[in-house]
Amino acid sequence: MQNRMPAWKLSLLMGVVMVFAGAARLAAQQPAAEPDTKKADQLREDLRQMIELARDRVFPALVNIHVVSVNYYDGKEHKSQSVGSGTIISAEGHVVTNYHVTSKGKKFKVTLADKQEISATLIGEDPLTDLAVIKLNLAELKSPSTTLPVAKFGNSDDLQVGDYVMAMGSPLALSRSVTLGIVSNTERVFAGGSDDDAEDMELEAGQRTGLFTRWIQHDSLIHPGNSGGPLVNLKGEIVGVNELGGNSMGFAIPSNLAKFVTDGLIKNKEITRSWIGVSFKSIEKTGFDKGVLVNSVVKDSPADKAGIKAGDVLLLIDGQAVTVRFPEEIPPLMKRIADVPVGSVIRVSYQREGQTANAEITTTKLEKDRGDEASLRSWGVTVEEITERMFRENRLESRDGAYVGSVRSGGPAQLAEPAMTAGDVIKAIDNEKIGDLHDVIKVYEKIMAMEPLPEFVLVEFDRAGKSHLTLLKPKPEENEPPPREVAKAWIGVATQPIIDKLAKKLGHPDDLGYRITRIYPNTLAAKSELKVGDIITSLNGEKLRPRGMQDSGLFARAVRKLKIDESAELTVLRGSAKEKVIVTLERTRLTPEEARRARNQDFELTVRELTFFDRDEHRWDEKIEGVLVEQAESAGWAGLGGLESDDLILKINQHEVKDLKSYKKAMKAIAKEQPQRVVFVVLRGVQTRFQFVEPEWKPNLPDDDKKAAGK
Numbered sequence: 001m002q003n004r005m006p007a008w009k010l011s012l013l014m015g016v017v018m019v020f021a022g023a024a025r026l027a028a029q030q031p032a033a034e035p036d037t038k039k040a041d042q043l044r045e046d047l048r049q050m051i052e053l054a055r056d057r058v059f060p061a062l063v064n065i066h067v068v069s070v071n072y073y074d075g076k077e078h079k080s081q082s083v084g085s086g087t088i089i090s091a092e093g094h095v096v097t098n099y100h101v102t103s104k105g106k107k108f109k110v111t112l113a114d115k116q117e118i119s120a121t122l123i124g125e126d127p128l129t130d131l132a133v134i135k136l137n138l139a140e141l142k143s144p145s146t147t148l149p150v151a152k153f154g155n156s157d158d159l160q161v162g163d164y165v166m167a168m169g170s171p172l173a174l175s176r177s178v179t180l181g182i183v184s185n186t187e188r189v190f191a192g193g194s195d196d197d198a199e200d201m202e203l204e205a206g207q208r209t210g211l212f213t214r215w216i217q218h219d220s221l222i223h224p225g226n227s228g229g230p231l232v233n234l235k236g237e238i239v240g241v242n243e244l245g246g247n248s249m250g251f252a253i254p255s256n257l258a259k260f261v262t263d264g265l266i267k268n269k270e271i272t273r274s275w276i277g278v279s280f281k282s283i284e285k286t287g288f289d290k291g292v293l294v295n296s297v298v299k300d301s302p303a304d305k306a307g308i309k310a311g312d313v314l315l316l317i318d319g320q321a322v323t324v325r326f327p328e329e330i331p332p333l334m335k336r337i338a339d340v341p342v343g344s345v346i347r348v349s350y351q352r353e354g355q356t357a358n359a360e361i362t363t364t365k366l367e368k369d370r371g372d373e374a375s376l377r378s379w380g381v382t383v384e385e386i387t388e389r390m391f392r393e394n395r396l397e398s399r400d401g402a403y404v405g406s407v408r409s410g411g412p413a414q415l416a417e418p419a420m421t422a423g424d425v426i427k428a429i430d431n432e433k434i435g436d437l438h439d440v441i442k443v444y445e446k447i448m449a450m451e452p453l454p455e456f457v458l459v460e461f462d463r464a465g466k467s468h469l470t471l472l473k474p475k476p477e478e479n480e481p482p483p484r485e486v487a488k489a490w491i492g493v494a495t496q497p498i499i500d501k502l503a504k505k506l507g508h509p510d511d512l513g514y515r516i517t518r519i520y521p522n523t524l525a526a527k528s529e530l531k532v533g534d535i536i537t538s539l540n541g542e543k544l545r546p547r548g549m550q551d552s553g554l555f556a557r558a559v560r561k562l563k564i565d566e567s568a569e570l571t572v573l574r575g576s577a578k579e580k581v582i583v584t585l586e587r588t589r590l591t592p593e594e595a596r597r598a599r600n601q602d603f604e605l606t607v608r609e610l611t612f613f614d615r616d617e618h619r620w621d622e623k624i625e626g627v628l629v630e631q632a633e634s635a636g637w638a639g640l641g642g643l644e645s646d647d648l649i650l651k652i653n654q655h656e657v658k659d660l661k662s663y664k665k666a667m668k669a670i671a672k673e674q675p676q677r678v679v680f681v682v683l684r685g686v687q688t689r690f691q692f693v694e695p696e697w698k699p700n701l702p703d704d705d706k707k708a709a710g711k
Contacts, residue, residue, distance in 0.1 A: 050234050055166060055178055057236025060113045060149035061088040062229065063095055064170040065120070065134070068107035068635045072382035075408025077375035079106075079604070079635035085169035085229030086110070086134070087151050087238060089262065093136030096262050097228030098243055099125045100203045102132040107696075110136055113149065113176070124265030127369065128273075130209045130243050131258055132228075133265040151230060154237025156254035159186050159216060167220035167242055167250055169229025181220030181250075188217040188251060191327045206390070207369045212335040214328060215251040216240045222250040231255075257335075273338035274363035276346065277301020278308065280333060284325045291315045291351065292324035292333065298392065306359040308350065315356070316349035338366060372437055373405060376444045379457075379472060380411020381420065385437040394423070397465065400433075401425040402440040404461070416470040420461060427467070428460040447474055484594045488560035489585040491568070492523025495555055497546035498535055511573050512545045513537035514555045520616055528583045534572040541569070559585065589613065596660055597630065600667055602695065604636025605629065607649065609660045618648075625658040626650045626683070641693030643680060650688075651681035 065084045070077055084101030088094070095110065102108070108120040118140040123133040138144055159165075163183045170176055190201060190210070201210045216231060222245035231240030231252040240252030264271045277298035286293055291313040297304050314322055317336070324330060340346065346361045371385025383402040384390070391399045404424040407413045413420040426434050429443045447457060456471040495514035503512050514536045519526050538544055539558050546554055562568060562585055570581045589612035597608040607627040614628060615621070629647040632638040649657050653675065655666035670678055674697040682689050 051164075051166070051180065054232060054234045054236035055168075058087065058151040058166075058230055058232045058238065059168060059176070059178065061151040062086075062113065062168050062176050063088060064111040064176065065095070065097055065101060065228065066109040066111070067101060067105040068640070069104040070106050071104060072373045072375055072384075073406045075375075075380040075382055075406050075411050075413065077377065077382070079633055079639075081635040081640065083170060083173040083225050084227045085225065085242075087168075087230045087241075088136070088148055089151060089153070089238075090266070091148055091150055093120075093138050093148060094123065094262070094266055095120065095134050095136065096241060096258060097132050097134065098241065099127050099130045099132045099209070100243075101228045102134060103127075103204060108134055110134070116142060124269040124271075126261050126265060126271045127207050127209055128211050128271075128366075129213055129253060129257060129261050130203065131241065131253065131261045131265070133262050151238050153255045153259045154233055154235060154239045156186075156216065156239045156256045159183055159233070159239055159254075161186060164234050165216075165218050165220055165239065166232045167218070167222045167226060167229065167252075168232060169222065169226035169242060171221075171223035171225045173225045179221040181218050183216060183218050184249070185215075185217035187214040187328045189214055189327050189331060204370075210331075212331050212338060213253055213257060214331050215243070216254055218250050218252065219248055220250055221245075221248065226250075272342060273366040274340045274342050274344060275301070275366035276303045276337060276361050276363055278303045280314075280324060280330050282324050282326050282330065283313070288313055290321070290323045292322050292330075294350070302361050302364055306348075306361040307357075308348070308359060308361070309352070312350040312352050314348055314350045316347075318347055337363070374437060374441050376440070378448055378474060379413050379444070380408030381413045382406045383426065383437060383440055386425070396425060397462070400435055401427045401462065402434055402437050412473050412475060416459070416472045418468060418470050420459070420470065420472075421463075423463070424468075425462040426459060427462055428458075430454075430458050481596055482594055484590070485588065487564065487587045489562040489564050489566070489568075490556075490588040491559050491583055491585065492520040492525035492589075493530065494518040494520070495536070495552075497549060497552050497554075499546055499548055508535075508573060508576075511535065511537050513573065514544060514546070516572075518616075520612075522622070524584045524586050529579075529581050530570070530572070530583065531574065534574050534581075536570050536572050537578070538571040539568060541571075560588070598627075598660055598664055598667075600638075602671060602697075603638040603667075603693070604633040605638040605643065606631040607660070607663060610648070620648075624648070624683070627657055627660055627663045629682075637693050637695045638680075641678075641680065642689075642691040643682065643693070644684070647680075647682040647684050647689075647691075649680055649682050651679075653679055 063086050065086050067082050067084065069080055069082065071080060084097055086095040086097035089096050102122055102125055105122065109117055110120045111117050119137045120134040121137065123135050125132040161183055165181060165183055167179050168176065200208045203209055218231065222242055226242050226245065229242050230238040231242055233239045239255045241258045242250055242252045244251040261271055279295045281293040281295040283291060283293055294308060294310055294312040294314060296310050297308055316322065322333065324333060337346065340363060342363055342365045344363050346363060347358065348361060349356060349358050367388045369387060369389045371387045373382060373384045375382050382405040384405045386396065386399045386401060386403050390403060404420060404422055404426065406422050407420055426440055428434055429440065432443050434440050447454065453474050457474050459470050459472050461468055494517045496517055498513050498515050500509065500512065503509050516530060516532050516534045516536065519530055519532060536544060536555065544555055564585055564587050566585050567582050568585055570583060572579055572581055591613060592611050595608040595611050597606060599606045608630050610626060610628055615624065626648045629643055629645055629649065631645060632643040649663065651657055652666045652670060655669060657663045657666055676694065678693045678695060680691040680693060682691060
């Protein structure tokens with residue numbers, strides 16, 4: 001069905017067209033006015049200067065933040081790196097940014113406007129507003145007496161729709177940039193569905209944000225990497241902290257809220273808030289003409305204990321009338337309640353089924369949604385602190401224990417009988433009660449320090465209200481060397497099967513077989529009369545008739561049944577003629593799958609020995625020696641130093657690397673020396689590259705401590 005425009009819209013549109021048409025006729029009858037180009041030029045120049053002055057008040061204080069963070073999933077600890085933006089807001093080096101930039105961060109490197117890179121430490125985070133403060137380590141400046149550029153907060157309440165604003169930051173991890181736009185909404189909230197409920201937003205699983213925020217919506221272009229950067233007005237003041245963006249829209253946390261939070265984080269390292277355990281709904285579509293609807297009440301919360309129920313309409317809070325008609329009015333109400341001191345008594349009046357009643361609600365502290373996490377690496381388990389929210393939403397019987405966040409496939413916890421799984425709650429280990437996350441870490445470290453390790457560990461865990469026992473083998477994670485196949489006969493060629501349809505297209509429908517795609521150099525096959533393009537149709541008189549791609553290895557398997565150093569007769573189709581070629585069989589070559597590997601925990605680097613097929617793939621001759629990088633964790637020492645998969649390590653500092661043995665010897669020497677910088681000379685493609693790795697060595701530990709740290 002075709003959409004039709006309502007009559008009133010059509011009438012209005014026609015009226016507008018007629019007005020513009022009349023104006024055009026009138027203009028045509030008047031003599032054309034001379035354009036005042038000087039005035040226009042002056043206006044453009046004034047605006048340019050205004051933007052330039054505003055930019056220069058904040059831009060020098062803009063910083064790029066490189067974060068190395070630790071995440072826990074798949075039963076393991078994973079490091080990653082990301083980039084965000086921030087602004088220096090104090091002479092002492094405090095920087096405001098987003099919580100989702102610093103979240104789970106373990107290491108912070110900050111690039112200043114003059115390109116200096118210095119480290120920073122985390123001061124505090126506030127997930128509920130997605131704000132965080134880090135502090136620059138000023139002792140690392142080239143001149144510690146340098147006066148830092150500092151940006152100032154402006155009053156976000158003064159912003160109006162249509163005001164010019166600039167977004168500053170490091171989009172897509174590039175160097176600092178500025179974009180210009182206008183404010184399109186000063187009190188944006190995100191409501192879902194047709195009922196206009198203000199939704200809880202989660203930038204990471206299990207962690208709410210934006211409960212107290214009405215975002216500034218603007219069209220200054222931002223991208224990933226701009227997060228945490230300032231939104232700046234034409235006075236050169238920070239009026240917002242950019243948080244979200246997409247589809248040419250940006251959303252910034254208002255500066256008044258940001259200043260309140262950053263001041264609190266700098267002073268107390270956290271923001272303490274009151275909680276009563278309710279969510280609200282605006283009354284615009286409810287039929288009520290005043291108050292705010294209580295949408296839900298958390299069981300055993302302060303509001304629940306005071307007798308408040310879902311469906312009540314709050315009319316007064318501490319004697320002041322409350323009316324929330326629209327979702328945009330909910331965040332200020334939530335903040336008003338959160339800002340009262342913890343333990344305060346809030347007096348409310350409410351309406352229930354036409355009757356008015358009063359209640360006194362004693363607030364409690366609003367706890368964080370997500371707690372700390374840890375990896376029990378040798379057991380293949382990650383565990384989490386059980387927070388109040390996790391306790392409620394998972395309907396746990398108590399907050400005692402440690403929550404299993406993930407389990408590694410094939411690890412001891414997954415192989416236990418019964419197997420452990422995500423969502424289990426560890427209650428006891430070897431009959432030691434587990435009260436919280438710290439208890440499980442302490443017991444784990446104690447067990448893994450035992451010599452010898454116990455054969456089994458008894459774990460008691462809760463799953464959906466049922467108590468289970470399991471036996472777990474506490475064997476440390478080890479990289480077992482891959483099995484090597486016993487040497488068999490081999491012909492040094494690569495082949496592809498020629499099946500019926502392909503054979504028919506090539507003009508020999510009855511001659512199936514294996515087409516030679518490559519003859520490996522420095523093999524006996526290379527010394528024979530075989531040629532690329534030959535189609536091997538029989539081996540020692542036995543016809544080869546592959547039926548499909550599933551038979552691609554049939555020829556190689558047939559050769560392996562023969563004996564090394566013997567001769568084999570191949571019948572090959574070359575053009576339209578068939579020829580006999582005699583080839584001497586040689587030993588199979590080591591494959592990459594069979595290659596020995598070495599994992600270095602310090603550098604988080606896995607390498608393997610170089611094989612015949614690696615040399616052939618990369619076109620390296622026999623003179624090239626070294627070890628191949630199989631994996632360099634992106635945020636490990638090696639990864640941060642730029643080492644990549646398929647790099648061939650030739651030298652480490654002064655140590656030549658020819659094979660796996662010399663590599664291990666070099667890494668052992670490096671660990672003993674603990675240099676400030678380690679230079680890896682690698683071959684990447686056809687280029688030799690120098691990769692500079694800057695380790696952060698742990699202080700020398702006693703042998704017992706080293707053993708515990710290694711586990």
